[in-house]
Amino acid sequence: MAKQVTAFVKLQCPGGQATPAPPVGPALGAHGVNIGQFVQRFNDMTKDKRGLMIPVIITVYNDRSFELKIKSPPAAVLLKIAAKIPHEKKKGGDVIPADSKKGGKYKGFSVTMAQVRQIAQDKLVDLNARDLDHAARIIAGTARSMGLTVNE
Structure with missing residues (x-):
């Protein structure tokens, strides 16, 4: 059986x-x-x-x-590493500011297009993308929604 x-x-x-x-x-x-x-x-x-x-x-x-x-790590985690965003610790009693519900928590940090393409290459098997360029656009969109600047 x-x-x-x-x-x-x-x-x-x-x-x-x-x-x-x-x-x-x-x-x-x-x-x-x-x-x-x-x-x-x-x-x-x-x-x-x-x-x-x-x-x-x-x-x-x-x-x-x-x-x-x-699976491969989430794109947001890989983007944080690429942008060298410091690890943040949350405390149990912290109050979340009202403006943090909008996207763009990591304004002021940036990643290069080469870093985005490398992350896309690593995540290609887990993404619903037809090729590497499409996967890079997906990762770049994730970066922008996090507030990161994508430099050429």
């Missing part, structure tokens, strides 16, 4: 640093997946992307086995 898919679980975990703590433990424990085995396999597969948030899709089968599909 063939294996049947019982669930698809989508998570974002830090590359090379996943732990059984939430959100990984509860999400996978509900489907009977061996959490320790997942953490070990995920960390081995993403050890070269240490610290980046890596999306992963876990396909869970009826015999409690699973498959991992590692």
